[in-house]
Amino acid sequence: MNKKFLLSLIIVLLLSCASFAVAAPDMKEGLWEITVTSKMEMPGMTMPMPPAKYKQCLSKSDFVPQKAEPGQECEKMSVNVNGNTVSxxxxxxxxxxxxxxxxxxxxxxxxxxxxxxxTFPNQGGGEGKMTSSMSGKWIDKCK
Known part of the structure; x- marks a missing residue:
């Protein structure tokens, strides 16, 4: 009985690992150039921001682009992959x-x-919002 249970558990674990590995999007691993165009909205004011470009190494195990600003500590709370779409x-x-x-x-x-x-706390009270469009293109291997 214990051998059957252990064998079943091993099979379930292997299948779940295999399905996780398949859950990576169709993307080329390496150095990406990322362009972000943002608009900030606060009560009574909308402020477009100039486009920002940065480079980041992305891989099939770390495919969410992010650039933390100095003094920020960012944490991904959840990541979902549906085909080639990552949210x-x-x-x-x-x-x-x-x-x-x-x-x-x-x-x-x-x-x-x-x-x-x-969304972020507004210094004058309430909440501010920043909406960004993003595009990325692979440019090279990571070094």
Whole structure:
């Protein structure tokens, strides 16, 4: 009886590991150039921000693009993969307060398109919102 139980448990664990491995999107691992265009909204004001570009190494085990600003500690709360689409939620802590957000990108081999929405405490009270569109392109191997 114990041998059958252990064998069943091993099979279930192997199958769940295999299904997790298949859950990676179709993306090229390596160094990506990421362009983010954002708009910040606060009570009574909307402020477009200039596009920002940065580079990040992405892999099939770490495929969520993120760039924490100095003084921020960010943590991915959840990551879901559905085909080539990756969605996530994130929480960042800084001296100004906690920011929360969600994002979604769709990989197409060596490019991706997507968005991210963040909410943050407004210094004058209430909550601010930042909406960002994101695009990425593979540029090289990571070194």
């Amino acid at each position: 996530w939620s994130i929480k960042c802590n800084s001296k100004e307060g906690a920011m929360k957000g969600t994002g979604k990108i769709t990989y197409k081999g060596n490019t991706y398109e997507g968005f991210m929405n963040m």
